Amino acid sequence: MVALRITGVETTGAESGDFKGGGExxxxxxxxxxxxxxxxxxxxxxxxxxxxTLVVHQNLPSxxxxxxxxxxxxxxxxxxxxx
Numbered sequence: 067m068v069a070l071r072i073t074g075v076e077t078t079g080a081e082s083g084d085f086k087g088g089g090e091x092x093x094x095x096x097x098x099x100x101x102x103x104x105x106x107x108x109x110x111x112x113x114x115x116x117x118x119t120l121v122v123h124q125n126l127p128s129x130x131x132x133x134x135x136x137x138x139x140x141x142x143x144x145x146x147x148x149x
């Protein structure tokens with residue numbers, strides 16, 4: 067088995083500024099069976115639900131489109147979630 071190399075973690079989308087963090091796993095190499103926890107903080111800038119996409123870039127064969135996870139946060143709450 068080949069190790070997974072995480073080359074970057076980012077949030078994208080029009081409301082991505084409301085989601086902070088995710089850098090804990092950037093530039094990490096994970097051997098089979100290992101894991102890395104990504105922590106995000108949600109700080110809504112306006113009322114209403116906020117959405118963004120978490121993208122984890124890794125050493126997949128070209129082109130690397132990353133692994134994507136949709137984020138949805140209810141406005142009015144500041145919280146830190148781990149995924």
